[in-house]
Amino acid sequence: MLSREDNELLTRVEGGAPMGQALKRFWMIACRAEALQPGGDPVRVRLCGQNYVAFRATDGRVGLFDEACPHRGASLLLARNEDDALTCIFHGWKFDVSGRTVDAPTEPPDRRAAFCPKVPLRSHPVREAGTVVWAYLGEGSPPPFPDFEFNHLPDAQVFARVGYTHCNWLQGVEATIDSSHASVLHKSWVAQRSREWSSFEADSAPVYDTDVTHYGVRAAALRSHADGTTNVRVTEYMLPFYCFIPFEDPRNVIFPMPVDDEHTAQWYIFYRSQGPIADYMAQHDRRYPGDPNNFYQPQGTFENRWLQDRAKLTGHWTGMPGIIYEDFVVEESMGPIVDRSKEYLGSSDALILRIRHELLRLARSPAGPPPGVDYPAIRARNTMLPKDADWRTSLGYR
Ligand code: FES
Numbered sequence: 001m002l003s004r005e006d007n008e009l010l011t012r013v014e015g016g017a018p019m020g021q022a023l024k025r026f027w028m029i030a031c032r033a034e035a036l037q038p039g040g041d042p043v044r045v046r047l048c049g050q051n052y053v054a055f056r057a058t059d060g061r062v063g064l065f066d067e068a069c070p071h072r073g074a075s076l077l078l079a080r081n082e083d084d085a086l087t088c089i090f091h092g093w094k095f096d097v098s099g100r101t102v103d104a105p106t107e108p109p110d111r112r113a114a115f116c117p118k119v120p121l122r123s124h125p126v127r128e129a130g131t132v133v134w135a136y137l138g139e140g141s142p143p144p145f146p147d148f149e150f151n152h153l154p155d156a157q158v159f160a161r162v163g164y165t166h167c168n169w170l171q172g173v174e175a176t177i178d179s180s181h182a183s184v185l186h187k188s189w190v191a192q193r194s195r196e197w198s199s200f201e202a203d204s205a206p207v208y209d210t211d212v213t214h215y216g217v218r219a220a221a222l223r224s225h226a227d228g229t230t231n232v233r234v235t236e237y238m239l240p241f242y243c244f245i246p247f248e249d250p251r252n253v254i255f256p257m258p259v260d261d262e263h264t265a266q267w268y269i270f271y272r273s274q275g276p277i278a279d280y281m282a283q284h285d286r287r288y289p290g291d292p293n294n295f296y297q298p299q300g301t302f303e304n305r306w307l308q309d310r311a312k313l314t315g316h317w318t319g320m321p322g323i324i325y326e327d328f329v330v331e332e333s334m335g336p337i338v339d340r341s342k343e344y345l346g347s348s349d350a351l352i353l354r355i356r357h358e359l360l361r362l363a364r365s366p367a368g369p370p371p372g373v374d375y376p377a378i379r380a381r382n383t384m385l386p387k388d389a390d391w392r393t394s395l396g397y398r
């Protein structure tokens with residue numbers, strides 16, 4: 001349970017809210033790389049309550065600007081994308097992909113050269129990796145790029161999908177790192193899956209064991225099997241929204257990015273360190289067809305009971321058409337910003353409490369990622385150990 005004040009501090013990201021300012025000190029995902037075609041339509045990116053446009057210049061480079069034209073605020077979503085630049089359709093001011101103003105045809109010709117460099121276009125650093133476009137939206141120079149393992153892989157070994165949910169980003173994070181719900185909410189899908197999932201059925205009350213790392217929290221969910229072995233699922237959480245979920249094949253990260261106070265971009269990135277992933281991508285897209293840039297379509301709402309098919313409830317736990325939708329709908333069903341002063345938490349919520357504590361600290365004294373993070377080494381783990389084995393020692397954490 002949280003005070004209302006702390007809940008506000010944790011959740012609000014718009015209009016200069018402390019948490020929004022803190023989150024912007026980290027690299028965020030703006031869009032899928034494929035969503036931007038050379039010379040193609042600019043794409044709106046909304047993060048922490050601000051609108052941006054991303055575009056791919058004719059030469060293939062990506063630019064990310066504030067959406068409002070610095071002249072008088074026309075949307076650059078409407079801009080022409082040509083000559084490696086965006087040209088605002090209102091008065092023709094032209095901004096090249098590197099963020100320089102290269103023309104302002106409404107100024108007298110003899111003043112343009114002096115005028116253009118003074119135009120306060122806000123252009124933001126971007127990087128393409130892991131099949132997505134990463135952006136740094138904070139002030140000053142960006143922190144080191146988070147070169148997670150999947151950011152190094154060739155495109156054939158990684159794919160990204162995003163669904164936009166109508167709820168606050170922290171609901172996305174808290175559902176993502178909560179291992180205990182997998183045994184309940186997802187039980188009908190678990191039953192169909194491989195051995196990797198059998199532990200969810202074996203024990204619905206995992207014991208959590210958590211360590212604060214210098215970049216976040218590492219949490220082992222320990223589940224007992226009848227044969228005396230223990231399933232250890234290690235979730236890695238890197239502040240503030242990078243969640244590594246313990247599936248081995250393919251590996252899976254879920255990064256809930258704050259669109260604004262009441263909307264979240266739930267990024268799912270799947271990757272195989274050793275080989276192609278096209279088969280899994282096809283399977284995923286059959287389950288979640290439609291736009292890979294927003295696969296949560298149709299979207300659950302109160303009016304459609306979040307897509308639940310109650311006729312299916314006799315044979316299926318939730319009546320939902322996919323495991324990811326199950327997560328989305330419970331997150332949304334709490335309301336846009338859940339009131340955490342009204343919760344009644346149990347022992348399986350230990351990790352959530354730990355993370356809130358770390359996030360409150362971040363909001364109160366904002367700092368970007370700490371130095372010295374070995375990004376490629378951050379991996380979730382899922383393994384079986386003898387009953388009394390120490391998971392930290394067995395998995396090489398100490
Ligand atoms: S508003 Fe964009 S050029 Fe005038």
Ligand SMILES: [Fe+2]
Nearest residue numbers: 175182186327
């Ligand atoms: Fe889930």
